[in-house]
Amino acid sequence: KQEVTQIPAALSVPEGENLVLNCSFTDSAIYNLQWFRQDPGKGLTSLLLIQSSQREQTSGRLNASLDKSSGRSTLYIAASQPGDSATYLCAVKFVAGANNLFFGTGTRLTVIP
Amino acid sequence: DTEVTQTPKHLVMGMTNKKSLKCEQHMGHRAMYWYKQKAKKPPELMFVYSYEKLSINESVPSRFSPECPNSSLLNLHLHALQPEDSALYLCASSQGSPGTGIYGYTFGSGTRLTVV
Numbered sequence: 001k002q003e004v005t006q007i008p009a010a011l012s013v014p015e016g017e018n019l020v021l022n023c024s025f026t027d028s029a030i031y032n033l034q035w036f037r038q039d040p041g042k043g044l045t046s047l048l049l050i051q052s053s054q055r056e057q058t059s060g061r062l063n064a065s066l067d068k069s070s071g072r073s074t075l076y077i078a079a080s081q082p083g084d085s086a087t088y089l090c091a092v093k094f095v096a097g098a099n100n101l102f103f104g105t106g107t108r109l110t111v112i113p
Numbered sequence: 114d115t116e117v118t119q120t121p122k123h124l125v126m127g128m129t130n131k132k133s134l135k136c137e138q139h140m141g142h143r144a145m146y147w148y149k150q151k152a153k154k155p156p157e158l159m160f161v162y163s164y165e166k167l168s169i170n171e172s173v174p175s176r177f178s179p180e181c182p183n184s185s186l187l188n189l190h191l192h193a194l195q196p197e198d199s200a201l202y203l204c205a206s207s208q209g210s211p212g213t214g215i216y217g218y219t220f221g222s223g224t225r226l227t228v229v
Contacts, residue, residue, distance in 0.1 A: 031214025043119070043203055043222035044156070051215060089155060091218070099169050099211040101218060103155035 002027050002094045006104035013080055014112050021075040021107045023090030028068045031093040035064050035075050038087045038106070047088075048075070080111045115140060117221035119204050125227045128194060134224045136187040136204030142219070144211045145187040147179060148203040150223075156203055162187060163210045194228045201225055 003026045013019050023033070032051045036044040048057045048064040050073070056065040063076040077084060090104040117138045126132050136145065144163045148156035161169035162181040170179075176198075178190040187204055201223045208216040 032217065034217050036220070041201065041223075041225060043117075044205075044220035046217060046219060049217035093214050095214065099161055100158050101156075105155055 002092070002097055002102050004090060004092050004102045004104040006088075006090055006107050008107060009105065010108045010110075012110040012112060015080060015082060017080050017111075018076065018078050019080055019109070021077070021088050021090075021109070023073040023075070023092075023104055025071045025073075025092045025094075025102070027094050027096065028071055029095040030068060031095060033064075033066055033073050033093075034091045034101070035062075035073075036089040036091060038089060040087075044089065077109075080109075082111045082113050085109055085111050115219065117204055117206055117219050119202075119221035119224050121224060122222065123225045123227075125229060126191065126194065127229055128196070130194075131190070131192045133191065134189040134202055134204075134226075136189075136221055137185055138206045138219070139185055140206065140208070140219065141184075142206035142208050143184060144207045144209065145181065146205040146207075146211075146218070147187070147189050148205060148220075150201040150203055152200075160189075161211050168211065191226075194226075196228050199226055199228045 034049045035047040050066045061078040087106045087108045089106045091101040147159040150156040159173045160179040165181045180188040203223045204221040205218045
């Protein structure tokens with residue numbers, strides 16, 4: 001059964017800190033993994049897409065890594081800002097069940113000025 | 114144009130009303146999706162259209178009726194909804210058919226639906 005888990009459920013950090021969000025998945029046979037950001041009551045904004053053959057992707061202050069064999073991905077945010085406050089969702093496209101994205105329950109991040 | 118546009122942004126409807134949600138993309142994506150998201154929960158898949166044909170219906174009640182008039186448009190027709198159907202409805206698209214694994218998804222900003 002394909003499952004995606006995100007820890008922690010909530011995280012509060014002071015502005016300027018570097019932080020790591022975690023995502024784990026139960027089946028290493030994946031096509032890709034995508035990190036999204038969601039502001040309250042809004043849609044999902046894609047942050048990074050990592051293909052199964054890749055180890056990491058970077059965009060600005062964001063870096064996502066993928067370790068398929070251990071079923072883990074991390075999203076690293078450098079020099080956090082209050083504008084980074086949002087819920088971060090990890091979504092996995094498994095080889096079995098490729099018609100759907102499997103979402104984690106998200107990490108709600110608050111960056112305190 | 115790299116966006117998925119959803120209208121309306123907010124909708125309040127009575128249980129006897131008929132309404133429609135609309136979704137549009139001009140990225141040439143051939144797969145389009147409807148998701149439902151309840152508060153503090155991840156999105157749940159409702160329907161998948163691949164090349165304008167319904168390919169997946171995740172056992173959604175018949176009071177939700179999807180329609181894909183062409184490759185750029187996706188509608189969700191609503192009729193006789195229940196208060197528990199109140200949620201954020203998200204549209205998404207991806208390049209290629211859903212089973213083609215390498216493509217990411219682009220989501221719209223959603224329609225906040227309240228059923229009274």
